[in-house]
Each structure stands twice: as C-alpha cells, then as structure tokens.
Amino acid sequence: MKLVFKNYCWTVILLLLSFFISRAALSFISVLMILLLLKKNLDKKIIKQFITASIFIIIPVAVSGFWSSDVKEWWQLFSNKLLLITVGVAIVSLQLSFKQIKIIIWTLTVLTLLASGWSVWQYINNKQLIEQSYLVAKVIPVWLDDDHIRFSWLIVLTIILMCWQLNLQSSNSKEKIPGYISVLLLFAFLHFMAARTGLLCLYVALIIFFFYFLWKQKTRKYAAFFFIITIAIITLAFYVLPTLKNRMQYVVWDVKQFTNNNYLQGSADGGRWLSIKAGFDVGLMKPIQGVGFGDIRNEAIKWYDVHYPKTLPNERFIPHSEWIVYFAGSGMVGVIAFTVGLCLLYHYFFRKNIFCFVTAFVLIIPLITDDSLEGQYGITIFSFVIAMVYHLNKTIYTSAVAASSTLHT
Secondary structure: OHHHHHHHHHHHHHHHHHHHHOHHHHHHHHHHHHHHHOOOOOOHHHHHHHHHHHHHHHHHHHHHHHHOOOHHHHHHHHHHHOHHHHOHHHHHHOOOOHHHHHHHHHHHHHHHHHHHHHHHHHHHHOHHHHHHHHHHOOOOOOHHHHOHHHHHHHHHHHHHHHHHHHHOOOOOOOOHHHHHHHHHHHHHHHHHHOOHHHHHHHHHHHHHHHHHHHHOHHHHHHHHHHHHHHHHHHHHHHHHOHHHHHHHHHHHHHHHHHHOOOOOOOOHHHHHHHHHHHHHHHHHHOOOOOOOHHHHHHHHHHHHHHHOOOOOHHHOOOOOOHHHHHHHHHHHHHHHHHHHHHHHHHHHHOOOOHHHHHHHHHHHHHHHHOOOOOOHHHHHHHHHHHHHHHHHHHHHHHHHHHHHHHHHO
C-alpha cells in the first residue's frame, strides 16, 4: 500500500478511476495532479519538452478563439486540449519505480476488463437486439459515454502496455500468466465488439510485430507461426462471433454504397467521408487562419444544408480527421503547428524499440481516421499513453545503465 501512495502514484490511480466514471471527476483529478506536483522539485527538462510540444498543438486552438463567434463551442474544444498538459505533464513529472508502473498498467487493465465485462453483460441481456443493431452501423453499448471508437482504441493500447511491461519482467515472473490471459480476453472482446478503429489499430500492430519477428534472425522462426495463428483467430472469430460477422457484412455493404456515390442516411463510411469533405471546404473559406475552432461545427452544418440537405442532424459531424479539423479551424498555419507538436512529442518520448514503434502507429491512426483529440476521452488516452511510454523507456534506460555498471565493475 505504501508503494501506491509514494511519489503521488495514487493520483494516477484516481485519474484512471475517474476516466471510467465521470468526465467532471476526470477534469478535477487532472488539475489536482498539477497542483500537487507544484510542491515538488520537478525534472525541468522533461517538463519543458512536453509543454513545448503541447503548446504547438494547443496554440492554434487558443488563438482561433479571437475570430470564433461561438465562444462556448471554442471553449469546450480548447479546455479539452488543456488535458494534454494537466494529464501528460503531471504523469511524466512523477518519479515512478517499475513496480509503480506495473501497478498503474494493471489498474488500467483491470478497469478495461471490467468495462468489457459490462458490455458482454449488456449483450447477454439483449442478444437479439444488439446483433441486429450491428447490421445498421451500431455496436454493443460501452462505457465512456458509449464512445466505442475511443474505447476500442484504449483496449489496443492497454494490450500493448501490458505486453510491454510483461516483456520487461524476468522470464519466471508469476505475473506473466494472468497478464497474458488478460491480454487474450481483451483481444477476444475487441473482436466481439467489432469496432473498426480498434480492429484497424490492432491489426496494424500485429503486422508490425510480424515483420519485426521476420526481420530479426533470432525470432524469424516464430514469424510463420505468428502469422498462421493470427489468420486462424480471425477466421474463427468471424464464424463464432455473430457481432463481428454482422459488422463485416454491414461494412461491405456500406463501402459498396459509398463507392457507387450512393449516400444513404446512417451510412458510417459515407458520413465519415462527408465530414472530411465538409471540413476541407470549410477550411478553404479561410485557408491561412481557418474559420476558428468555435465555428467549425456551424460552418459544416451550413455546408451540409447546401450539399447534402437530406442528412440528419446527428449525421453532421466535425471532420473525422485531426488534420482536417485543424485546417478548418486554424488553416494551414494550424496544420503546420499541430504536425510540429506531434513530431516533437514523438521525438522526445519515443525511442528505438519495437513497443515504441508499435505504440506510435497505434496512437496516430485514430488521429487520421477520427477527431480523437477533440473530446475529453481521446486527449486523455493520448496524453496518458505518451507519459507511460516515457516511464517505460526510462525503466529500460535505467536497467541498461545498471547492467553496464555491473559489467564494468
């Protein structure tokens, strides 16, 4: 118990609990973490690096407030971005031991498993209705205010973090069996939920691991086995899980309609593509400075009124791509600043190892296919994972230095 409370590790546990329970609690705990850490002697270099990268991401949103007419909408998007600092800076500031890192990752894993179990229970109680909903672009109810995109993203990142910390442990660790069982359960649930963003992230990660095993001579013999097992799991899941099968049937139908320029109400792919078109056209209105983050939604609605008036109000999204969001809200200046901010985060906090490489890809995919940094859940996941990447890399570096010192003595 002392280990959890040492060096404010307990604040990260509270942050994870609040993430799954309440948006208001999440905001409160993230601010509390910063206030508590102001009393400590912090690593100024790492704080400066994180804040510098974050400012490039936040400043286009902040400045666009000067020409955003909808101040309430602007403030919501701007305040969400501040979580990048309150969550990210707070966690990287902590002096975490490897045992504390394990406690945090295990807490995340257990909470994600509980949330997945709740969704399975909803399916058991409403089996027929939920299976039919998968044929019309719906998925199983989930925690996080039913945000299945961010929840599926979180599951993949939880799997990676768990595998990473298990990989750093000794070969005879007793935690490896329950750890990998947890990974398999989350892997199975992700296919059961059949959210496309999560599955895309998962299989990109698996493909990267496959080529990594193939490239390294020591693990080359495992590559074929890895590939066969993966294909077998996908095939089995398709025939065993009705939710996945129905989801795939809908996706094939939806893509066919979209490629034939036949937009129908409720079309997932069609709606996503229209949001990107709308955002791009809105950005072209003021390509240098953008229309202001507060006015993206209103200008997009006007675009729908002109070009696709039959779309329903709940089908008129802000652009499903962060780069298009920044283009619409802050023009090319904002797009450049946002890209620089991401590059700085990756440069400072990611290192040359396979888990870093995989995590970097999985973090970036939902920024391309969705507006994942415009909501509280997405920015929290992004900030938290980058901070954990920093601590895991720090553990690897510390271990390497210790081993080198031992050899020289």
